[in-house]
Amino acid sequence: MTEFATERICGRLPGGGLAPDPVPAQRPSPLARVRVAARQVAYGALASYRDYRAMFTLRTWLFGWTVRLICQVLFFAGLGRLVGSPSAEAYLAFGNAAVLGPLGSLGVVSSTVGERVSGTLQFLLLSRGSTFLVLASRGLHWMADGLLTSTIALCVVSPLLGVPLHWAALPVILAVLCLSTVSCYCLALCMTSISVRRPGSRMYLTAGTTIALMLLAGVSTPVPESGATGLLARILPLTHGLSAARTLAAGGVLDLGAVAGEAAVAAGWGLLAWLLLTRALRHTVRTGSLSLR
Amino acid sequence: MLHFVRAQAQMLIRSPQLFATLLVIPFYSLVFFHFLKSHHHGGLATTTAITAFLMGAWSHAVFVASQTVDDDRAQGTLSLSLLTPSRYLLALAMRTLLTASLALPVLGEMFLVGRWVFGLPIRVDRPGLTLLVAALVTAGVAATALLMSGLMILVRAARSLQNALTYPFYLLGGLILPVATLPGPLRWIARGFFLSWGAQLLRDAAAGPVPDLGVRLTVLCVLVGLQAAVGLWAVRRVLSFVRTGRVVLHD
Numbered sequence: 313m314t315e316f317a318t319e320r321i322c323g324r325l326p327g328g329g330l331a332p333d334p335v336p337a338q339r340p341s342p343l344a345r346v347r348v349a350a351r352q353v354a355y356g357a358l359a360s361y362r363d364y365r366a367m368f369t370l371r372t373w374l375f376g377w378t379v380r381l382i383c384q385v386l387f388f389a390g391l392g393r394l395v396g397s398p399s400a401e402a403y404l405a406f407g408n409a410a411v412l413g414p415l416g417s418l419g420v421v422s423s424t425v426g427e428r429v430s431g432t433l434q435f436l437l438l439s440r441g442s443t444f445l446v447l448a449s450r451g452l453h454w455m456a457d458g459l460l461t462s463t464i465a466l467c468v469v470s471p472l473l474g475v476p477l478h479w480a481a482l483p484v485i486l487a488v489l490c491l492s493t494v495s496c497y498c499l500a501l502c503m504t505s506i507s508v509r510r511p512g513s514r515m516y517l518t519a520g521t522t523i524a525l526m527l528l529a530g531v532s533t534p535v536p537e538s539g540a541t542g543l544l545a546r547i548l549p550l551t552h553g554l555s556a557a558r559t560l561a562a563g564g565v566l567d568l569g570a571v572a573g574e575a576a577v578a579a580g581w582g583l584l585a586w587l588l589l590t591r592a593l594r595h596t597v598r599t600g601s602l603s604l605r
Numbered sequence: 606m607l608h609f610v611r612a613q614a615q616m617l618i619r620s621p622q623l624f625a626t627l628l629v630i631p632f633y634s635l636v637f638f639h640f641l642k643s644h645h646h647g648g649l650a651t652t653t654a655i656t657a658f659l660m661g662a663w664s665h666a667v668f669v670a671s672q673t674v675d676d677d678r679a680q681g682t683l684s685l686s687l688l689t690p691s692r693y694l695l696a697l698a699m700r701t702l703l704t705a706s707l708a709l710p711v712l713g714e715m716f717l718v719g720r721w722v723f724g725l726p727i728r729v730d731r732p733g734l735t736l737l738v739a740a741l742v743t744a745g746v747a748a749t750a751l752l753m754s755g756l757m758i759l760v761r762a763a764r765s766l767q768n769a770l771t772y773p774f775y776l777l778g779g780l781i782l783p784v785a786t787l788p789g790p791l792r793w794i795a796r797g798f799f800l801s802w803g804a805q806l807l808r809d810a811a812a813g814p815v816p817d818l819g820v821r822l823t824v825l826c827v828l829v830g831l832q833a834a835v836g837l838w839a840v841r842r843v844l845s846f847v848r849t850g851r852v853v854l855h856d
Contacts, residue, residue: 380772380773384771386776391781394781532639533639
């Protein structure tokens, strides 16, 4: 009769805890951790780029997508002409061109659902690397696309509709809008904590955020000053950045207070995104609730 | 033909997510109404409510109704349907029309949001005519969805093109500003586009007496009919390509 020797197997124990690694790993240095994280983000960005190339060719991007977005800006600017106010038309045109970056970054909500639907999320959760970093970098193409189309829309629509734009300040305006886009990307990552568990919610989440930004962030009408809507506007991405961008476009100086406000909002949403998404992923692993479809 | 409609109705009831566009697009009316209210132009509320309805109807057709054939392909029923003696083209047309017609209640929804949520003066002078024109426009967008269906089979990147087919057509259809404000060549294209006639007729029907009603209604009917003919012809041709193997039902 053969007796089997009891072996210690690395993995989950009957009690539910994790067995230690057979070979105790050395704790990596902070620099090594940063290097690993940077590599993960770089691969995530590369995968994003590949996704994007699969979605658009240069021709469909330029004559389909970009033309559509310019038409979107012209459409909403038309509201100003409808009420017979050239200043409202210019206000709407600038706001709607600037909002393209932040709105584009909301695409990460769908990208994350894509990971789940294509069945790759399970493997990401099994890997040793940070799933949060992978998911956070899988929508970078949306951010880049949003910024680029926003820039093109600003450059095309401004002369077309006579929007006052101090051209010398354009690089700084774009830098401010870049910050707003990052800020909105962080908000979108918060929403992925919901969409990753309930994929059907993604359309409502992005549509709700789009409307909230267009109503409260100073895109179509001035930012509400008081009340609950005023408070909500101040913690929304874009509000502070758009205000600073408008001042710059009108020939004013850079409002450092507004830029600091936007950076604080970005940091706040970024931290919340990390907490919520990490928690949501842990929950799906613990409860085994991540279905393959 | 009724059984095609009944089958599509059952499929729609079991897929409530298909109604998402109808819920989401009208959110844009909040932006319109809020803007009008803050600029003290409540008198334009009816016009913008009609704009929001047309946006909803068009996008529902482009994103959802045109998807019918793609869903059939994904589920593997398209190739089987093409093997049967029954006329798949007729079935597809009826199913697309039913799906597109679900956008009709959005018109009422927009009027209610404007009046009850924002307290704006929504006024419809000729409700019967407004409903008739809205129904004709819905038939037109269903025909557009049919045309898109052909594209969905033919072109692999059709899904990414769906997004591109919204705002340019809203401008061309004069949804926010009359087509007279468009640049010359675009104005001529818009004159042959059923949506521009429908949008202007809807606005006029809501506002009061409509000049040249008979002629304009006839032109709208002809343009919608032409759109339907082009849509049916395109899908028929694409399906014949599929039958002869010139187009492969990928995936």
